[in-house]
Amino acid sequence: MEEACGVFGCISRSINVADTIAVGLTGLQHRGQESAGIVMSSGTDDSYVEHKGMGLVEHVFKDNLLKLQGHIGLGHTRYSTVGVSSIINCQPFVVQSSLGKIAVAHNGELVEAKKLRKEVLDMGTGLTTNSDSEVITQILCHPPKVLNDGHEWLDRIKEFMSRSLISYSLVIMHDNKLYAARDPFGNRPLCIGKIKQRNVLKGEGDEKKEEVIGWVVSSETCPFKSVGAELERFVKPGEIVEISLTGYKILHTAQRPENKRPAFCIFEYVYFSRPDSFLEGQLVHFVRERCGETLAVEHPVVGIDDEKDDWVVSTVPESATPAAIGYAKKLKVQYAEVLCKNRYVGRSFIQPTLNLRQRTVSMKYGVLEDHVKNKKIVLVDDSIVRGTTITPIVQLLRKSGALEVHIRVASPPIKYPCYMGINIPTTNELIANKCSADELAKHIGADSVKYISLKGLEDSVRPEKRQDYDGGYCTACLSNVYPVEIEDLV
Ligand code: SF4
Structure with a gap:
């Protein structure tokens, strides 16, 4: 996106x-x-x-x-x-x-x-x-x-x-x-x-x-x-x-x-805006942390409470980092970086073929092996669109000695197009339209994949202490509920 x-x-x-x-x-x-x-x-x-x-x-x-x-x-x-x-x-x-x-x-x-x-x-x-x-x-x-x-x-x-x-x-x-x-x-x-x-x-x-x-x-x-x-x-x-x-x-x-109601793009919180920006009076970084906390409440990993030292919560750098920190804080598990991003590799989506896209992704991320080897990893990502980025990342972590890899996603499955300024791949290309979270886990070689619920996301982004808050969010790419009738317009 x-x-x-x-x-x-x-x-x-x-x-x-x-x-x-x-x-x-x-x-x-x-x-x-x-x-x-x-x-x-x-x-x-x-x-x-x-x-x-x-x-x-x-x-x-x-x-x-x-x-x-x-x-x-x-x-x-x-x-x-x-x-x-x-x-x-x-x-x-x-x-x-x-x-x-x-x-x-x-x-x-x-x-x-x-x-x-x-x-x-x-x-x-x-x-x-x-x-x-x-x-x-x-x-x-x-x-x-x-x-x-x-x-x-x-x-x-x-x-x-x-x-x-x-x-x-x-x-x-x-x-x-x-x-x-x-x-x-x-x-x-x-x-x-x-x-x-x-x-x-x-x-x-x-x-x-x-x-x-x-x-x-x-x-x-x-x-x-x-x-x-x-x-x-x-x-x-x-x-x-x-x-x-x-x-x-x-x-x-x-x-x-x-x-x-107003229809402020909920993805400004999830992904687009910079974490040091304020939106609706709240710092984006903290909102993303709240999303991570909600994700932890909705989808803790089975067994994470018993053997905390075996687990590491981490991020797909960089927009998912605050959500990963929130997830780790909520479950009182250590947060550590496992991936290192090479900033000089171009955006993966512009590569014309799947093979090239996947190769670009593996060039884009290095692994901090000491945080991965013999560890069970909960990797938090902000969204999964085509699924082409997360697949090689899971493979990289496995190759580097991770015992388990669990994916937690700080946005619900993206299933529908955006007509309001965000470039989302076609409905057929969106991985959430092809498989369920469990099927996706199998497909990408992860032990589990779980998404935050739409209600969980909406509750997490809503400003808590604003008296004048007249909010309402566009969630159309997640819910298929558009702020205006689309049919005759596009
Ligand atoms: S459909 Fe709505 S929520 Fe999704 S990216 Fe577009 S404006 Fe944002």
């Missing part, structure tokens, strides 16, 4: 905004590694300047940051789910509208993309890419049918949101303002941060005063420390927020259809 994108915007007259955006995007690199782009402006159409390229943020902007000048800008790092992986689909998109230039960065995937695409073309607007983000940009260029608020940009964004319910977290730049908008289901995260400076006022008692010198908007909070920002607030489902040099304003909250 691969994430769809990361977005990052910044406005300030006191810091180098292009540098800040590049650092922000680097912090969001885990959300997309195919391409990156930054668009900057000084608030006028003729000041727009951009650079985009294929590859990692560091590579794309190595020699190009100096030409990106301005006090306002936004950036994007992409993994393609709609539209091919090519420079033409790199974001942010920039177009000239009747109100001046706009730049748009999008995280998510429009469920209604096909329908909206046709509507845009039927209105006589040409499209140059097959990206749904270009469709959003073009819809925003059309004057709204009704002017409600005397704020035409707000009306344009509202109108787009009324036509498309899911899935988007957007950053839009126009003139001297950034707009942050999150779909009414809140499917992808989005948050606002502020950059403060401490001034020492000379004179009476050398008083120290904190001053806000910039604002950022980001898919996740994890880059905030690197850019000197602190979390101001999460953008709530349906909100349109205007951010300027003087601060931010909530302009509007778009409503979901009646009786519909």
